[in-house]
Amino acid sequence: MPGQKRKYNVRFPPGRIKKIMQKDTEVGRIASAVPIIISKALEMFLRSFLTMTCKITQSRNSRVMSINHMKQCIHSEKLFDFLKDLADQASTASTSECKCQSHFYSIICENAQVPGKKMKADTVPL
């Protein structure tokens, strides 16, 4: 969707968001405003998550945010319970064995199986 000029483009492409949403087979039609709202919510969520994880990074006197810091953040905040699978699985090299409690991470797992292939910059047209 062209036309919205912001200084820093932190808007996610609505088409991509819609594609992800439609992975859920129970979802029917989606009003046009929805991907816009989700994009904003996502931005806010990421900021929160990063800020809270960063506190842990800094408390450990580290300059590099690592998976472990993220794991600790996820486990310490009820808000991020939905990321527990990600925390438990993230350090495993392969995503082929996925003992997932939550449905969502398994969807990500399925789609992440491209062994040995590097993902280039996203060029999916809307």
Next chain:
Amino acid sequence: MAERPEDLNLPNAVITRIIKEALPDGVNVSKEARKAISQAASIFVLYATSCANNFAMKAKRKTLNAGDVMSAMEEMEFERFLQPLRQALEAYKKGQKGKKEASEQKRKEKKNITDENDKSRDEEEDEHMDDEQEGENEGEEEDAWS
């Protein structure tokens, strides 16, 4: 089902920018952590979608709307997102309205110009000016969103 892996990933450029803005200078992110953040983003979308869809289904609607997303945020305990989200929604609606009015205005202006041309050429023979006018299709169509 052959799915392209990028389908579920959000653009790295946007994620990177958000990371940059959220972290203080001097703090970097490991490669693995970066990947995990991207995955967390996708999971968030799926989780929010599922929640929102529950509200739509409860209301016996087949179309997920912005209100459902708001309800989902509350359910997910992200209440403090509600205010900014409402603002974003208002801005979006205004933008859509503005676009619609702008293109309708353009259409009007075009028609006026062609009408004037018509009048000024009344004395001349060009009857085919009418054809031109009629031939003018609606070149500007609004986005047909779902």
